[in-house]
Amino acid sequence: MKVPFLDLGAAYRELKPEIDAAVARVLASGWYILGEEVEGFEHEFAAYTGAQQCVGLANGLDALHLALRAMDVGPGDEVIVPSHTFIATWLAVSQCGAVPVPVEPDARTYNIDTARIEAAITPRTKVILPVHLYGQPADLDPILAIARKHGLRVLEDAAQAHGARYKGQRLGAHGDAVAWSFYPGKNLGAMGDGGAITTNDSQIADRIRVLRNYGSRVKYINEVQGYNSRLDPIQAAILRVKLAYLDEWNARRSVIAGNYMQALGVAITRQSPPSLILPHTPDWAEPVWHLYVVQHSHPKDLREELAYAGVGAMVHYPIPPHLQKAYAALGYVQGQFPVAEQIANQCISLPIGPQLTERAVTEVISAFEVAINRSGCAAQTIW
Ligand SMILES: *Cc1c(COP(=O)(O)O)cnc(C)c1O
Numbered sequence: 001m002k003v004p005f006l007d008l009g010a011a012y013r014e015l016k017p018e019i020d021a022a023v024a025r026v027l028a029s030g031w032y033i034l035g036e037e038v039e040g041f042e043h044e045f046a047a048y049t050g051a052q053q054c055v056g057l058a059n060g061l062d063a064l065h066l067a068l069r070a071m072d073v074g075p076g077d078e079v080i081v082p083s084h085t086f087i088a089t090w091l092a093v094s095q096c097g098a099v100p101v102p103v104e105p106d107a108r109t110y111n112i113d114t115a116r117i118e119a120a121i122t123p124r125t126k127v128i129l130p131v132h133l134y135g136q137p138a139d140l141d142p143i144l145a146i147a148r149k150h151g152l153r154v155l156e157d158a159a160q161a162h163g164a165r166y167k168g169q170r171l172g173a174h175g176d177a178v179a180w181s182f183y184p185g186k187n188l189g190a191m192g193d194g195g196a197i198t199t200n201d202s203q204i205a206d207r208i209r210v211l212r213n214y215g216s217r218v219k220y221i222n223e224v225q226g227y228n229s230r231l232d233p234i235q236a237a238i239l240r241v242k243l244a245y246l247d248e249w250n251a252r253r254s255v256i257a258g259n260y261m262q263a264l265g266v267a268i269t270r271q272s273p274p275s276l277i278l279p280h281t282p283d284w285a286e287p288v289w290h291l292y293v294v295q296h297s298h299p300k301d302l303r304e305e306l307a308y309a310g311v312g313a314m315v316h317y318p319i320p321p322h323l324q325k326a327y328a329a330l331g332y333v334q335g336q337f338p339v340a341e342q343i344a345n346q347c348i349s350l351p352i353g354p355q356l357t358e359r360a361v362t363e364v365i366s367a368f369e370v371a372i373n374r375s376g377c378a379a380q381t382i383w
Contacts, residue, residue: 003351003360003367005312008184010355012191015241019191022237029233034213037233041240042196045180048163048243049172051198053205056231057212060159060181063195064092064129066229067177070207071127071153073098078124082112083320083340085131088181089157090321093129099330101125102322104339108280110293111138113339117146127153132161132171134316135187135253135290136281140166140174147175155179162188163250165286173200182239187253187288188246190235249354253289256352256361260292263365267372276372277346291316295346298375303348305371311364314349 038056046054075097083102093100106113130138154175182194215226277295320340322332
């Protein structure tokens with residue numbers, strides 16, 4: 001049995017009649033930019049996250065970028081970002097002409113290490129930009145306290161964390177603004193690109209509404225040099241269908257993560273010393289398992305063995321932003337952010353998703369047990 005890393009077609013097949021009807025409704029409406037469908041989704045997603053406002057945008061990168069613009073981030077400013085994240089977090093900062101200032105992640109949760117944030121603050125710092133990576137909330141309370149103390153804004157990158165809770169409360173309005181992506185593979189995924197901002201700050205919401213539509217509130221009257229970054233109504237209609245299933249689908253991910261945790265935990269106790277590290281969830285975090293990421297001393301061998309058994313595994317992410325050619329101008333060198341580098345060198349993501357069958361999960365687990373013994377590293381220590 002082959003188990004692909006992700007099967008997006010399966011998500012469509014599960015909801016086909018509803019999605020087809022939603023798309024047909026938009027096509028028949030004769031209204032194809034913004035309008036009722038986008039507003040409907042904005043209201044429903046705001047209500048879901050508990051935020052007062054939601055603004056639908058073209059994608060997650062734009063959500064980050066426009067939120068930073070709405071916070072007046074520009075040339076000469078610095079924004080604190082995790083050294084371990086998808087590159088979009090950094091690119092949004094660069095697109096404003098500002099400089100991303102990396103802070104190492106916590107080696108166990110993979111999210112920004114809040115104890116290291118203050119050391120990175122300078123007179124130029126304007127925003128702290130934590131990422132809720134792999135679906136697990138970052139430790140927001142200390143971040144918000146540091147921001148208050150230094151007069152900084154907080155923008156959350158929640159592109160991987162739709163529905164996750166921090167200390168019992170859904171992500172959506174802890175910081176000044178929260179950026180979302182509806183890229184197809186995300187927990188709440190469209191069938192094309194999509195993004196949004198949620199916030200309780202009506203000034204930020206208002207500015208982003210203007211920025212997304214050519215800097216215009218009234219047609220052909222342009223207040224600022226804006227962008228074209230509008231959520232497409234067809235995608236909004238699809239997202240409205242899928243939002244109703246988000247909690248159920250997240251719960252399925254959670255069951256799979258639990259199965260992995262238990263089975264791979266047994267595999268670990270058989271090794272001494274352990275060469276495998278499973279995800280760690282702090283007790284205040286309710287993650288939504290966008291990805292299930294383990295660390296291993298020989299991830300390449302492990303991935304090859306898994307591929308041999310027909311199991312698709314991936315790496316999120318193989319090269320940290322500070323070592324990408326795109327950021328060569330910042331002058332960072334290998335070894336400068338060792339925690340991020342170690343995660344990049346050792347992490348491996350197993351298949352997880354709401355349509356992954358029980359049989360497929362069993363298959364992944366048995367393939368993993370074989371792979372870990374064959375990758376010739378079961379008895380090596382990595383730390
Ligand atoms: C997917 C993602 C983004 C960007 O979203 P797009 O919709 O692809 O632009 C930003 N940050 C993180 C952490 C992501 O995973």
